[in-house]
Amino acid sequence: MSIVNAVIQGILLGGLYALFAAGLSLMFGVMRLVNLAHGAFAVLAAYGALLIVRTGALNPIAALLIIVPAMAVLGFVVQRFILQRTLGTSPLPALLVTFGLSIIIENTLLLTVTADQQRLNLGSFDTAAIALPGGIRIGAFPLAVFVFALVVLALLSLVLSRTQYGRLVRAVSDDPGTVQLNGADPKLIYGFAAAIAFGLVAVAGVASGVQTSFSPSSGSLFLIFAFEAVIIGGLGSLWGTMLGAVVLGIAQTVGAAIAPAQQILIGHLVFLVFLAFLPGGITRQKALR
Amino acid sequence: MDTARSARTTRRILALSLTAATAIALAGCSAPTLGGGGGGGESTGTDTIKIGYVTPQTGPLAAFGEADAFVLEQMKDYFEENGVTLADGTKHDVEIISKDTQSDPKRAGDVAAELILQDGVDLILVSSTPETTNPVSDQCEANQVVCISTVAPWQAWYFGRGGTPDKGFDWTYHFFWGLEDAEAVYSDIWKVATDAKGVALLLPNDSDGGAWADEATGFPPFITDQGLTPDNPGAYPNGTTDFTAQITQFKNSGDSILTAVPIPPDFTTFWKQAVQQGYQPEVATVAKAILFPSAVEALGDLGNNLSTEVWWAPSYPYSSSLTGQSSEEYAAAFTESTGQQWTQPLGFAEALFEVANAALEKSASSDAADIKEAVATLKVDTIVGTVDWTSGPVPNVSKTPLVGGQWRLQDDGSYELVIVSNSEHPDIPTGGTPEKIDWTGR
Numbered sequence: 001m002s003i004v005n006a007v008i009q010g011i012l013l014g015g016l017y018a019l020f021a022a023g024l025s026l027m028f029g030v031m032r033l034v035n036l037a038h039g040a041f042a043v044l045a046a047y048g049a050l051l052i053v054r055t056g057a058l059n060p061i062a063a064l065l066i067i068v069p070a071m072a073v074l075g076f077v078v079q080r081f082i083l084q085r086t087l088g089t090s091p092l093p094a095l096l097v098t099f100g101l102s103i104i105i106e107n108t109l110l111l112t113v114t115a116d117q118q119r120l121n122l123g124s125f126d127t128a129a130i131a132l133p134g135g136i137r138i139g140a141f142p143l144a145v146f147v148f149a150l151v152v153l154a155l156l157s158l159v160l161s162r163t164q165y166g167r168l169v170r171a172v173s174d175d176p177g178t179v180q181l182n183g184a185d186p187k188l189i190y191g192f193a194a195a196i197a198f199g200l201v202a203v204a205g206v207a208s209g210v211q212t213s214f215s216p217s218s219g220s221l222f223l224i225f226a227f228e229a230v231i232i233g234g235l236g237s238l239w240g241t242m243l244g245a246v247v248l249g250i251a252q253t254v255g256a257a258i259a260p261a262q263q264i265l266i267g268h269l270v271f272l273v274f275l276a277f278l279p280g281g282i283t284r285q286k287a288l289r
Numbered sequence: 290m291d292t293a294r295s296a297r298t299t300r301r302i303l304a305l306s307l308t309a310a311t312a313i314a315l316a317g318c319s320a321p322t323l324g325g326g327g328g329g330g331e332s333t334g335t336d337t338i339k340i341g342y343v344t345p346q347t348g349p350l351a352a353f354g355e356a357d358a359f360v361l362e363q364m365k366d367y368f369e370e371n372g373v374t375l376a377d378g379t380k381h382d383v384e385i386i387s388k389d390t391q392s393d394p395k396r397a398g399d400v401a402a403e404l405i406l407q408d409g410v411d412l413i414l415v416s417s418t419p420e421t422t423n424p425v426s427d428q429c430e431a432n433q434v435v436c437i438s439t440v441a442p443w444q445a446w447y448f449g450r451g452g453t454p455d456k457g458f459d460w461t462y463h464f465f466w467g468l469e470d471a472e473a474v475y476s477d478i479w480k481v482a483t484d485a486k487g488v489a490l491l492l493p494n495d496s497d498g499g500a501w502a503d504e505a506t507g508f509p510p511f512i513t514d515q516g517l518t519p520d521n522p523g524a525y526p527n528g529t530t531d532f533t534a535q536i537t538q539f540k541n542s543g544d545s546i547l548t549a550v551p552i553p554p555d556f557t558t559f560w561k562q563a564v565q566q567g568y569q570p571e572v573a574t575v576a577k578a579i580l581f582p583s584a585v586e587a588l589g590d591l592g593n594n595l596s597t598e599v600w601w602a603p604s605y606p607y608s609s610s611l612t613g614q615s616s617e618e619y620a621a622a623f624t625e626s627t628g629q630q631w632t633q634p635l636g637f638a639e640a641l642f643e644v645a646n647a648a649l650e651k652s653a654s655s656d657a658a659d660i661k662e663a664v665a666t667l668k669v670d671t672i673v674g675t676v677d678w679t680s681g682p683v684p685n686v687s688k689t690p691l692v693g694g695q696w697r698l699q700d701d702g703s704y705e706l707v708i709v710s711n712s713e714h715p716d717i718p719t720g721g722t723p724e725k726i727d728w729t730g731r
Contacts, residue, residue: 002534002537002538002541005533005537005566006533006534006537009531009533009566010531010533013530013531032302034302034305034306036306091301091302091305091306092305095305095306110391114347114348114351115347115348115351115391115392116347116348116349116351117348117349117351117553117554119554119557119587121587121589123589124589126561126589127561127564127565127589127591128565129564129565129566129567131567135540135567136566137565137566137567138565138566139561139562139565139566140565142565208530211530211558212530212554212558213554213557213558215348215349221528227306227307252531253531253533253534256525256529256531256533256534256535257533257534257537259523260522260523260524260525260534260535261494261523261524261525261526263525263526263529263531263534264526264529
């Protein structure tokens with residue numbers, strides 16, 4: 001029974017990881033760019049929400065209405081004026097630049113908001129739970145995050161498969177040169193993709209700020225989990241990312257049920273097994289579908 | 290051909306990103322060094338006595354340093370007015386140099402080295418959890434500078450640094466309570482649980498958790514002696530985001546008593562999940578995490594009747610040897626100046642300076658060896674009780690009194706810490722009796 005519970009809680013934890021991983025997955029799928037500042041931007045968004053909650057009369061959920069568009073704009077700007085210049089045949093410049101961005105953000109936060117651990121509060125919703133048979137109880141907030149992650153990924157894959165923008169994104173992902181010859185501007189498509197990715201990471205940052213807590217340096221762990229979810233699921237596939245996040249969440253909670261001290265390590269081990277024996281991930285796709 | 294190349298590129302990007310991501314994670318572990326530096330050029334004054342003060346003022350342990358600004362301000366004023374007169378009759382100015390560890394043990398050691406090597410301090414005061422006191426004390430021991438340490442159970446400070454029952458340290462001294470005091474206080478509070486059988490242990494993988502979990506000297510043998518069963522699922526890493534495994538085990542064993550020594554953010558995460566997943570102990574004695582009103586208030590209304598150890602409170606019948614203020618007056622002055630509720634480290638931060646002042650007054654000169662000589666045989670009545678290094682349980686350690694308290698939710702949504710157990714120190718008055726946690730309606 002405790003294993004069943006561990007699996008259920010792991011699936012819910014996977015919902016949070018999926019929110020983190022979705023943005024990373026999208027940016028890699030569209031422009032072959034691994035954004036190492038992904039976790040740092042999530043933390044930045046969480047601090048933004050904290051600032052709004054503290055000054056205004058908004059709760060963290062309402063603060064999303066401001067933070068998500070703000071981060072989306074930031075994503076567009078960062079992509080157009082910084083990341084775009086790093087794209088090319090070699091992946092190194094992009095990695096170095098995003099690595100640098102993450103260090104700049106982390107240290108700026110340390111200087112301005114100190115290293116204090118912070119948390120976003122939702123009142124009684126924080127601890128509300130739904131009782132299942134067998135004495136298993138699932139938290140309302142983790143469940144909400146999981147459902148939200150599902151809905152967002154469904155919407156995103158719908159957009160990519162059914163809309164004109166989605167077709168452009170897939171075309172650019174396959175061959176930017178040809179798309180440009182046909183009169184569409186890949187830079188603009190990249191910019192919008194980055195905006196979506198940053199909007200997603202803002203939601204993820206705020207959600208994790210409610211569920212656990214955050215400090216300027218917590219971005220690195222978010223990044224590692226997101227990265228692992230993307231690889232386990234299979235590069236470039238959004239549904240794969242969701243699956244990968246769930247696998248990682250289950251690995252951690254079931255791992256903790258076996259060896260509580262090695263919870264995070266066991267997650268890493270599962271990731272390494274996938275990397276070594278199934279490098280294509282669960283979905284084994286290469287291009288964005 | 291083309292797919293093969295793209296697959297190769299993908300793999301290369303992957304390998305590179307993985308390396309870089311690991312680099313970020315590692316960089317995150319050892320928080321970057323900020324501030325500090327500079328100021329090294331000044332003369333290491335012959336007249337001015339420099340006191341280094343090291344505490345976690347930011348980071349997960351920031352709540353411990355909350356009272357620092359107030360105490361430092363007050364002490365600066367005091368020493369500006371009075372200076373310090375050594376045993377040889379010479380009067381010296383006192384300069385206090387404060388350093389923040391950002392709750393990072395590595396940085397704690399670094400700032401201690403900086404204080405010794407660059408600022409040339411004569412004495413270092415350090416406080417708040419073994420993660421702060423131990424690296425700083427080690428640094429002082431290595432550089433032969435006197436260090437007075439507090440706010441860490443003495444076992445974690447003494448045995449955690451390699452002390453043995455006979456062989457202590459040359460330069461470092463500690464005053465605080467020990468696990469035996471916490472055990473006495475907690476078991477007194479546990480009596481309120483009906484038909485208690487198991488005691489759930491939520492212990493992290495750090496110095497405190499290690500000392501508590503010790504099969505020979507920690508909580509498990511003590512719990513067995515009380516006729517109860519210890520239930521320890523194993524140490525968890527600090528910063529854990531999911532406690533399902535521990536909660537499930539506690540729930541299945543039906544442990545009606547919970548005892549824990551987590552850092553504040555982890556306890557908030559744990560307690561929220563415990564409530565979500567329906568683990569409802571009758572008594573929870575939690576060290577470290579819920580010492581502070583801010584930490585309990587973060588739990589909303591879930592903090593009522595949580596128990597913790599109390600090392601200093603306004604109702605303590607002691608007063609300051611420096612300013613003459615009673616514990617109550619001192620806490621009131623803090624609240625008036627900062628608008629915040631008193632916290633326990635407030636008394637100890639002040640006591641550190643009382644001890645430093647007493648040691649210097651007793652010292653024959655400002656030489657490190659003379660200061661050390663003075664501390665070794667020091668006995669002084671402070672705001673937290675008597676500090677006496679001639680009669681500790683082991684060399685270099687002096688014990689201060691410990692009682693137990695419970696947080697009571699007030700009508701306005703704030704919390705008040707009420708002393709409910711004083712079995713070991715009847716001179717400290719109680720304000721109530723232990724109560725069970727009320728789970729009705731959850």
